[in-house]
Each structure stands twice: as structure tokens, then as C-alpha cells.
Amino acid sequence: MALLEYENLSIALPGTARPVLDGIDLTVSAGEVVALVGESGSGKSVTARSALGLFPTGAHVDGHVRVDGTEVVGAGPAALRAIRTGTASMIFQDPRAGINPVRRIGDFLTEALRVSNGWSKGRADDRAVELLGAVGLPDPERHLRQYPYELSGGMLQRVMIAAALTAGPRLLLCDEPTTALDVSTQAEIMAILGRLQRERDLGMLLITHDIELAAAVCDRIYVMYAGRIVETAPTAQLFGAPRHPYTAGLLGSSPPLRAPAGPPARLTPIPGSPMGLLDSAPGCSFAARCRSARPGVCDRTPPPLEGHGTALVACHLAESLTATDNTATGEGT
Numbered sequence: 578m579a580l581l582e583y584e585n586l587s588i589a590l591p592g593t594a595r596p597v598l599d600g601i602d603l604t605v606s607a608g609e610v611v612a613l614v615g616e617s618g619s620g621k622s623v624t625a626r627s628a629l630g631l632f633p634t635g636a637h638v639d640g641h642v643r644v645d646g647t648e649v650v651g652a653g654p655a656a657l658r659a660i661r662t663g664t665a666s667m668i669f670q671d672p673r674a675g676i677n678p679v680r681r682i683g684d685f686l687t688e689a690l691r692v693s694n695g696w697s698k699g700r701a702d703d704r705a706v707e708l709l710g711a712v713g714l715p716d717p718e719r720h721l722r723q724y725p726y727e728l729s730g731g732m733l734q735r736v737m738i739a740a741a742l743t744a745g746p747r748l749l750l751c752d753e754p755t756t757a758l759d760v761s762t763q764a765e766i767m768a769i770l771g772r773l774q775r776e777r778d779l780g781m782l783l784i785t786h787d788i789e790l791a792a793a794v795c796d797r798i799y800v801m802y803a804g805r806i807v808e809t810a811p812t813a814q815l816f817g818a819p820r821h822p823y824t825a826g827l828l829g830s831s832p833p834l835r836a837p838a839g840p841p842a843r844l845t846p847i848p849g850s851p852m853g854l855l856d857s858a859p860g861c862s863f864a865a866r867c868r869s870a871r872p873g874v875c876d877r878t879p880p881p882l883e884g885h886g887t888a889l890v891a892c893h894l895a896e897s898l899t900a901t902d903n904t905a906t907g908e909g910t
């Protein structure tokens with residue numbers, strides 16, 4: 578059984594032309610690192626938040642999300658509390674948005690332990706010091722007495738990771754955990770997350786715009802476009818032979834992590850703009866931006882997510898497009 582499992586999850590908001598999420602199938606096993614990538618507005622954060630039962634207000638939710646076998650859709654407060662304070666934790670993009678600026682770091686970290694577990698202040702402080710040590714903050718005792726404004730963004734994100742580990746979760750949902758940080762701090766935070774994941778055998782869903790980062794740390798990657806999974810494959814395969822023209826476009830528009838010697842490769846943006854919630858398309862959502870799209874096919878019916886080798890791809894042309902075709906589509910030919 579997967580630690581995190583989405584089965585045909587759809588979320589629709591009133592007054593919109595297309596669902597926010599449209600039949601999402603996704604799994605994360607214990608100890609597995611899985612990336613969810615896609616452009617802004619594709620539904621990555623809504624997907625991650627759904628694992629904690631945090632659905633948009635007024636949304637119509639259909640399908641299933643299970644965390645360690647517990648159904649989240651329609652779950653009552655007790656079941657949700659058990660997931661949020663036990664099995665699963667979430668790390669967000671901006672650490673300052675998730676912490677009360679006028680409370681000390683120590684109080685922030687120990688509150689849950691003292692309230693939920695009934696621990697004494699001394700015992701909870703010891704645990705907080707241990708967790709701050711685990712995320713690589715030197716002099717943790719001093720940090721417990723500090724306020725958030727006294728810490729840099731990178732230090733504060735370490736505090737948030739420590740907070741996420743308080744209850745000993747088995748699943749970590751990381752929503753762009755390094756986007757708000759400078760480049761060298763991004764690398765440090767990713768290294769810490771990677772080490773903790775291995776040490777604690779955590780299942781991890783890593784949401785990122787950065788497909789190269791996903792490649793560096795993940796076992797499998799899901800590519801999302803306009804609320805649908807359009808491709809998923811083991812990392813090496815997705816990079817070596819992207820099947821969906823959108824995946825190929827993403828790869829062609831991001832700078833490589835380890836650039837080869839010589840002049841930098843030309844990056845090619847994907848033409849057009851992402852589809853908003855007020856736009857809908859009868860066929861493939863990507864057809865209007867896809868250089869390979871076939872009129873009368875791609876703009877007529879939505880392509881199902883189907884197996885091609887070890888990949889699942891939602892593209893009418895997945896069999897006929899080769900990696901070379903896809904590279905060509907990304908180069909403005």
C-alpha cells in the first residue's frame with residue numbers, strides 16, 4: 578500500500594470553466610522521493626494541500642486521497658488531526674508566512690508537543706534543541722530564545738523543517754521549499770531535506786517549478802498541466818526520453834543543472850501562456866500551445882493517461898513522437 582495515494586481526485590470551484598484538479602492519480606511510497614512539476618497555476622499546491630484535507634473553500638471534491646490508508650476526502654476532524662499531527666507534515670515556500678512573528682522560536686516549536694502530548698517545558702525544549710541540531714542550526718539553545726526576525730530566511734526554513742519533523746512524520750509534503758531563498762541557501766536546504774529523508778526513510782512529495790532540481794533528488798517525476806497529470810516516469814527516463822511535448826518544453830526551457838563546457842545552450846520558452854481556470858478546452862489542454870498538435874485530433878478529445886513502457890503519458894501522439902521530435906518542438910523549428 579502506498580503511503581500517499583491519489584485516486585481520480587477532481588476538485589472544481591463554482592464559477593470556473595475547468596476543474597482545478599481533473600482526475601489526479603499519484604502515489605508516493607514509504608521512503609520514496611517523488612516530484613510534482615509544472616507551470617504556475619497548474620494545481621501543484623492544491624494537490625499537496627489535499628493530502629492534509631485542506632481543500633479550497635466551496636470546492637466540489639470527487640475521488641480519493643489516502644494517507645497511509647486513511648481516506649482524507651470527507652474525513653472528520655479527528656481523522657484529519659491524526660494525519661496532520663502524526664503521519665504527514667508540510668513545508669511551504671515562504672517560512673515567514675507560516676510563523677507568528679511575535680512569538681519566540683522555542684514556543685513555536687514546543688507548543689504542539691506541550692499541548693498535544695502533554696510534555697513538560699523541559700522535555701519539549703530538549704526535543705526542540707535536538708530537532709534544531711538535526712536541521713544543522715548551530716547553537717540551538719540560543720535560537721529557541723530568538724524571534725523570527727532575528728533569523729535569516731535560510732535559518733527560518735530550517736526551523737520550519739524542524740517543526741515539520743516534531744511529530745515524527747512518515748510523509749513530508751514540500752511545496753517549493755527553496756523558492757524564496759538565495760541559490761546557495763537553496764542547495765543547503767535541499768541537502769538537509771535529502772539527508773533527513775534518507776535517515777528517516779521519509780516518503781516525500783517535492784513540488785517545484787525547477788525540473789532540474791527534481792531530477793537531482795527524485796526517484797520519479799509527475800508532470801502536471803492545467804490540473805491534469807500529463808506524464809509520469811522514473812526520473813532518468815523522463816529526462817532521457819520525454820514523451821509529452823509539454824515535458825519536452827519544460828526541459829527545453831530550464832537551464833541545465835550541470836551545464837556542459839562551452840557556450841551556454843539556448844533556452845526555449847514554451848509559446849503561449851498557461852490555461853487559467855476560466856479557460857477550457859474540449860481536447861488536450863496543451864493543444865493550443867503544442868507545435869506537434871494535430872487539428873481534429875488533439876483539440877477534440879482529452880487524451881487519457883496511458884502506459885508507454887514504464888511511463889504514463891496523456892498525449893494522442895505519444896506513440897508517434899520520439900524524443901527527437903520532442904527536442905525539435907522545443908527549439909522553435
Ligand SMILES: Nc1ncnc2c1ncn2[C@@H]1O[C@H](COP(=O)(O)OP(=O)(O)OP(=O)(O)O)[C@@H](O)[C@H]1O
Binds near residue numbers: 597616617618786
Ligand atoms: N483556495 C483557493 N480558492 C480558489 N482558487 C484557488 C485556491 N487555491 C488555488 N486556486 C486556484 O487553483 C489553481 C491552481 O492553483 P495552485 O496554487 O495549486 O497552483 P500551483 O501549481 O501551485 O502554482 P504555483 O507554481 O504558482 O505555486 C489556480 O488557478 C489558483 O488560482
Ligand SMILES: [Mg+2]
Binds near residue numbers: 621622752
Ligand atoms: Mg504552488
